[in-house]
Amino acid sequence: MPFEPSKLSKPSQPYFTDALFKFLRALKRNNNRTWFTEHRDDYDTHVRLPMLRLLADLKSKFEKIAPDFICDPRPVGGSMFRIHRDMRFVDPEEGPYKTHVSAHFRHHMHGDGARDVHAPGFYLHLEPGSCFYGGGLWRPPTNIRNKIHLAIARDPRAWLAIKNNKAFASTFTLEGDMLKKPSPVWRDTLPAALTDDLRRKDFIFSADLPPGVVTSTSLPDELLALTRRAHKFMQFLSSAST
Numbered sequence: 001m002p003f004e005p006s007k008l009s010k011p012s013q014p015y016f017t018d019a020l021f022k023f024l025r026a027l028k029r030n031n032n033r034t035w036f037t038e039h040r041d042d043y044d045t046h047v048r049l050p051m052l053r054l055l056a057d058l059k060s061k062f063e064k065i066a067p068d069f070i071c072d073p074r075p076v077g078g079s080m081f082r083i084h085r086d087m088r089f090v091d092p093e094e095g096p097y098k099t100h101v102s103a104h105f106r107h108h109m110h111g112d113g114a115r116d117v118h119a120p121g122f123y124l125h126l127e128p129g130s131c132f133y134g135g136g137l138w139r140p141p142t143n144i145r146n147k148i149h150l151a152i153a154r155d156p157r158a159w160l161a162i163k164n165n166k167a168f169a170s171t172f173t174l175e176g177d178m179l180k181k182p183s184p185v186w187r188d189t190l191p192a193a194l195t196d197d198l199r200r201k202d203f204i205f206s207a208d209l210p211p212g213v214v215t216s217t218s219l220p221d222e223l224l225a226l227t228r229r230a231h232k233f234m235q236f237l238s239s240a241s242t
Contacts, residue, residue: 014217015054019046021128021211024099028128031095043083047101051080051126055103058220062105065227068238069105069122079103100127105135107238120238122227123206131214133226134172134206137237144241149183149198151240156194162236163197167229168205176202203237205230 023046027036036043055073062071072078081102085094106121122135137144152159163169182198190198213222 012217014215015050015219016126016215017046018215020050020101020126020215023047024101024126025128027097028099031097031099033096036097048075048080048083051101051103052078054220055079058223061220061224062227065224066105066122066231066234068107068109069234070108071105079105100125100130102126107234107242109238109242120234120241122230122234124223126209126214131209131211132206133209133223134204135230135234136176136202136204137241138176138202138204140203140241145201146183148203148237148240149200151236152194152197153190156191159197159236160193162232165232168233171226171229172205172207172233174205176200176204205233 019042023039023042026039030036052073052075055071055078059071059073063069070079073080081098081104083097083101085096085098103124104119104121105123106119120135120137122133124133125131137148140148163174178196178199179201180199182195207226209219209222213219
């Protein structure tokens, strides 16, 4: 089924319906190539094409809000992640397909399309029981992580102002793994308020998306509003890591 970007500035119909979640729940129960091949039209109709249309309609407004980040609606090599799992890194018994649909809006200086999951970027995740929008840096290499720690240590006031900004802090939850201790370089020289931030291995944040929002015509506006609230946080991470 070919992909045709929507030309609507405001959708008259939602991009996703409950059929998205129905398909993904069924895929989780039948995670094999035979079942997926038999239901490929359902995947295209309820999952792949709606996501690509959403990305096409978001692109211009998203890139005005966050011009250093790319919303790429191409079916291959764009922002949407493939449904196929990389079987090198998962238990084969889990099956060859992801049971969610997702998109990564990467920083333009990093990676290629959605494929560099360690690049700074915004992230959309749709899954039965777990829909959210967020972003940040997931598992950056040690040298990049150290650059971010150094940027925080050099200008703690700027970092805390961004992290504790009401629009950001009241919307998003900071998540991710931590080092046991911050680097001894600044362990005893910086405010206690920075201790956790200088232990971060991941710099990621998220906000839940209620299923009713996902299946409503307000989804694009909700994603754009969340992008605005997180943009300064992402600018800090991107500047520090490049």
